[in-house]
Amino acid sequence: MLINSPQLGKLGLQEPRVRSLPTSRVDTLVDDLLDICDLARLRNDPWQEGALEAITSVDAFGRWAATEFGLLVSRQQGKGNILLSWELAHLFLWERADGAPKLIGHTAHETRTAREAFLRAKRTILAVPALRAQLLGGGRQTAQGVSGISTGNGNWTIELENGNRVVFFTRTGGAGVGMSFDVLIVDEAQHSPLTVLEALLPTTDASPNKQVLFTGTVPKEDQDGEYFEGLRDRGRRGGHPRTGWIEHTPVGSEAPGAVIDMSDPEVWRQANPGLGIRLAWETVQDDWERMGQTNPDAFARQRLSIWPDRPDAVVESLSDLDLEAWINAAGAFPVLGATDGAVISVAVSRGGGSATVAAARRVDAGRIAVEHKKTDAGTLWVAGYVKKLKDELGNALVVLDAKNAVAVISALQGAGVKFLSMNLDEIAGAHQLFIEHTNAGMIVHRDQPEVTASLQFAGVRTLTRGGGQTWETSEAKKPITHAQAVTWATWGVLKSEATPKRERPVVRGYA
Known part of the structure; x- marks a missing residue:
């Protein structure tokens, strides 16, 4: 029997408690x-339309604001x-400015979630x-199925005659890595460890108008949702030019x-x-009676999206x-094209399981631009990639921590790539200079969430010699190579500017 309350029978609140829009927004x-929704016979509730209105915000240049x-x-x-x-609009409506085919990615943690999203899109189209007529081959029925719709290679794909595609896949192994998405959905974001996202998120970096949409619930104790938590924190604070956030949570749930x-x-x-539209009051009532006394934390997480905050000081410390x-x-x-004074940095994770390449250049007298270029598993790819990038940036200076990059040094030497290795004092100096320049607003960058996440979760350790500090993992699952790479690239720019001009640097050993 339902609780006797005047609220029963009402609909769930359609306005979210938190609605944080990017400051770069000028329109939507x-x-x-909604026009494509009408054509596809999709009905959105007011709260859904409100979310879509926010997600489709654009800036003064017509790009996605968030x-x-x-x-x-x-x-x-x-x-x-x-x-x-959102997927239908990208697939059928919004073309790339350069006319090239658009690639949309839809990834979920669970296979059944990704497959269900694919089947729903397929049924709708x-x-x-x-x-259907816009599918590759006109959507004809064939012996293999419907033309333009594929279920091979572990992915589910819908492709149009114009080359636009949406690919549904699970976040397992290297799924999605090697592809170049224009926009990307990360569903079930409550299970999105940095070790997976550090490889997946850069797949949108080449897009001229990228957007990554994260949707999910509050993580359980055994789920790794640190990136989603960081996004939540940025969204709740608001005031960011390229970050948007919406949450439907009870009043007061943000306060510890x-x-x-x-x-x-x-x-x-x-x-x-x-509630009252797609979810019955009886269902929530049953959930409360089943979990309210025995497992209230589960009810708070699953039904109310109450996500206890860590104090901000924990992150900032x-x-x-x-x-x-x-x-x-x-x-x-x-950081593109032949640029005088450009620098490339290489950071290798402990054990050589992965590596990150970043670059930096001087923008003007007061600012240095840094950019994450690539992160991938292993190190065999590094030498070839750095050699190519070095040529693109005009024979850029290459810097690295030789003590932790033994796996790539011989390959760089074999490829004829000269580099400057950093000693302990220089690593400590690079750390201090990067923090000072960043805090003073003198480091600028493209919005790359994977770098922000790495900096957010990177701890520090004190070096045994000199008492300086450098980046250190705060937890094993929170990689820091992005933070290291942009730090060392910044140091390389400052170092080259402070060094009298001479022939390109030669290899020197680790001190």
């Missing part, structure tokens, strides 16, 4: 998206409708003749230690926008870096 393309956008909402609310509407009456139907409404200054310095600062 939601009307275009290069990263997060949506936190509990299960069974209709999140899939938002993802499908095949049910609308005007959409807040007392929330989880038996109150009004609290249920605040956290469940689909990892280093002296002003993460807000770093985030606010994002903009159009690519």
